Each structure stands twice: as structure tokens, then as C-alpha cells.
Amino acid sequence: MPCARARLIVLAATCAVFVSLSSAADDLGHGEAVYNGICLACHGGDGAGSLPGVPDLTEVAAPLSQDDAVLLKRMVEGFKSPGSPMEMPPRGGNPALTDADLKAALKYMRKTFQQAK
Structure with a gap:
């Protein structure tokens, strides 16, 4: 079941990687x-979807x-x-x-993936 597999992957990534979210200077x-x-x-x-x-x-x-x-x-x-x-x-x-974490991720995605083409 692709949906269940994707949720497990997200959960595994979430549990396996702890990111210090509040102390990033950059x-x-x-x-x-x-x-x-x-x-x-x-x-x-590469942002293409895995x-x-x-x-x-x-x-x-x-x-x-x-x-x-x-x-x-x-x-x-x-x-x-859809x-x-x-x-x-x-x-x-x-x-x-946090919202700040998500904004930082969005900024990174825009810089990395919009310049890729």
C-alpha cells in the first residue's frame, strides 16, 4: 500500500533525524x-519526487x-x-x-529547485 509505505518513510525520517531547529544561524x-x-x-x-x-x-x-x-x-x-x-x-x-522552520525549508526549496532548471 503506497500510502502506508509513504507514511512509514516519513515517520522513519522524522524519528531517525533530529534537527536542531531553533538554533540555526543561517x-x-x-x-x-x-x-x-x-x-x-x-x-x-533533487526535488523531483521520490x-x-x-x-x-x-x-x-x-x-x-x-x-x-x-x-x-x-x-x-x-x-x-489532485x-x-x-x-x-x-x-x-x-x-x-515551527512556522519559522517551514519558512526556512520553503526558502531552501525555492533557491535549490527553482534554479535547477
Whole structure:
């Protein structure tokens, strides 16, 4: 079951990686740490999506083309892409992530994946 497998992967990534979230001096470095600790399991190292149904963040019309407010709301509340067999859990499955953590991760994703093309 892809949905159950994805949730297990997110849970494993959340449990296996503890990121010091409040003491990061560099927003991009902090965003990278959050991404690598939480988001990487589903979105992949290249942002292209490592599981079926996960959107490719590098495409021009990808989710990263939307406003920060829309994306942050989805990151906070969770989101299921149309046609996807699974959904992103609220705060990537880690309720300890703060809004500042999510903003830093979004900043990192924009810089890393929007410049990839």
C-alpha cells in the first residue's frame, strides 16, 4: 500500500533525524537541514519526487510557482495533490516543526529547485 509505505518513510525520517531547529544561524542552512531531515524522504534530494504521486518541485508550473502563503498553509495543514494516492501530512509529519522552520525549508526549496532548471 503506497500510502502506508509513504507514511512509514516519513515517520522513519522524522524519528531517525533530529534537527536542531531553533538554533540555526543561517536560514538557508537551516532550511536545508529541515528539508533533509523531513522532506527528503518523499520529495527526494533533487526535488523531483521520490515516490509516486509526489509532485516534481523542479517543474516550472510546480507547486513552488505558487505564493508563499499558499504553500506555507499547505505545509502547516497538510495537503493532497489532485490524483495523488497519498497526502503530505501536516508539518511533514513532525508536529515539532515551527512556522519559522517551514519558512526556512520553503526558502531552501525555492533557491535549490527553482534554479535547477
